[in-house]
Amino acid sequence: MTPPVTPAATDLAAAFTERYGDEPAGVWAAPGRVNLIGEHTDYNEGFVLPFAIDHSTRVAAALRTDRTVRVASTFSGAGEVTVNLDELQPGSVTGWAAYPVGVLWALEQAGHRLPGLDLLIDSSVPVGAGLSSSAAIECAVAVAANELAGTGLSAPELALVGQRAENEMVGAPTGVMDQSASLLGRSGHAVFLDCRSLKAQLVPLPLADAGLTLLVIDTRVSHSHSTGGYADRRASCERGAELMGVSSLRELRVADLAEAAGTLDEETFRRVRHVVTENARVEDMVGILAAKGPGAIGALLDASHASMRDDFEISCPELDLAVDSARSNGALGARMTGGGFGGAAIALTPHDDVERVIAAVEEAFAAAGYAAPAIFAVLPADGAGRLA
Numbered sequence: 194m195t196p197p198v199t200p201a202a203t204d205l206a207a208a209f210t211e212r213y214g215d216e217p218a219g220v221w222a223a224p225g226r227v228n229l230i231g232e233h234t235d236y237n238e239g240f241v242l243p244f245a246i247d248h249s250t251r252v253a254a255a256l257r258t259d260r261t262v263r264v265a266s267t268f269s270g271a272g273e274v275t276v277n278l279d280e281l282q283p284g285s286v287t288g289w290a291a292y293p294v295g296v297l298w299a300l301e302q303a304g305h306r307l308p309g310l311d312l313l314i315d316s317s318v319p320v321g322a323g324l325s326s327s328a329a330i331e332c333a334v335a336v337a338a339n340e341l342a343g344t345g346l347s348a349p350e351l352a353l354v355g356q357r358a359e360n361e362m363v364g365a366p367t368g369v370m371d372q373s374a375s376l377l378g379r380s381g382h383a384v385f386l387d388c389r390s391l392k393a394q395l396v397p398l399p400l401a402d403a404g405l406t407l408l409v410i411d412t413r414v415s416h417s418h419s420t421g422g423y424a425d426r427r428a429s430c431e432r433g434a435e436l437m438g439v440s441s442l443r444e445l446r447v448a449d450l451a452e453a454a455g456t457l458d459e460e461t462f463r464r465v466r467h468v469v470t471e472n473a474r475v476e477d478m479v480g481i482l483a484a485k486g487p488g489a490i491g492a493l494l495d496a497s498h499a500s501m502r503d504d505f506e507i508s509c510p511e512l513d514l515a516v517d518s519a520r521s522n523g524a525l526g527a528r529m530t531g532g533g534f535g536g537a538a539i540a541l542t543p544h545d546d547v548e549r550v551i552a553a554v555e556e557a558f559a560a561a562g563y564a565a566p567a568i569f570a571v572l573p574a575d576g577a578g579r580l581a
């Protein structure tokens with residue numbers, strides 16, 4: 194179980210000085226996130242329950258006065274990108290730099306003029322593993338720019354800035370969950386977010402006190418249909434809502450599913466059933482966490498996975514194997530997390546069973562001829578802020 198390492202804030206500041214000549218004005222950090230439950234519910238105006246994790250993206254930053262932005266990352270092959278804020282528009286920056294530069298563009302679109310910035314980024318959030326390295330980079334840049342340029346936006350406002358960057362500059366039609374978790378998370382808590390009102394509430398998630406470890410099993414696979422599959426599921430949800438005469442699937446309750454079964458074609462019905470039952474599971478989990486604590490949420494994790502596998506059809510053999518082998522070797526519950534078609538699963542595991550679960554998943558992957566997964570523990574951590 195080797196967690197990714199990241200240089201200390203002082204090392205990043207030194208690397209910034211070496212690269213750009215001057216010292217940074219500060220170092221900020223924003224975490225990745227794990228979604229405990231509530232998958233593909235955010236863009237249906239439903240409920241999600243993510244938490245910020247103890248792996249984060251750091252950015253050393255300094256203001257400039259010439260409307261120029263220089264951005265570099267320790268991410269392999271990233272290089273350095275220089276742009277002028279006056280020339281930014283969707284499509285003008287592509288590749289990894291669209292995430293940090295997109296945030297600056299979105300801040301300007303919201304009416305905040307920036308003088309220019311130098312940025313150096315470093316991250317311990319695994320990329321493409323469903324832990325939202327993208328929101329981590331957006332939120333780290335957002336809090337840095339917000340403080341340095343004195344724009345004074347609140348965390349929920351910065352979450353929308355990050356989402357806009359990802360939607361319009363990167364071109365990924367994602368919801369606001371990831372940025373909300375990265376900005377609003379608190380150590381030992383999950384963030385219960387209503388994606389219709391954007392109201393967020395911290396929910397205690399005392400994993401360590403309950404003798405539990407949340408393992409992330411990164412399958413390291415990304416199936417080629419992930420982009421098309423995501424858009425296709427969104428379209429199914431929109432069609433389902435329209436045929437049911439509601440503005441979003443959030444408006445439907447479990448009791449409405451009988452009517453939906455008679456109204457919708459079989460596939461659209463299953464897509465709708467996933468979203469409606471998943472919203473109910475998020476609400477149930479918040480209640481169970483308050484009443485009984487994290488040791489009692491295993492069955493809801495399992496039910497969420499089954500719904501994504503069978504109704505929403507966004508799992509894959511590697512994710513199913515990770516979940517099944519964790520479950521049959523001591524995990525209290527497990528589910529795929531993130532958009533699907535690859536990425537990571539989570540397994541809620543008693544401390545004493547951690548080594549057994551890791552060994553069992555690794556053996557099952559080897560026996561199936563799959564590449565070795567990366568397995569590590571995550572804890573609910575504090576959201577974005579200044580480090581130095």
Ligand code: ADP
Pocket residue numbers: 250266267268271288289290292314315316319320321322323324325326327328330
């Ligand atoms: P996820 O958010 O699940 O990790 P995404 O595809 O949404 O996956 O975002 C990953 C992309 O974000 C990377 O391909 C890269 O473009 C960008 N990114 C993430 N972290 C960094 C980093 N440290 N430096 C540069 N780019 C990064």
Ligand code: MG
Pocket residue numbers: 325326327328
């Ligand atoms: Mg992402």
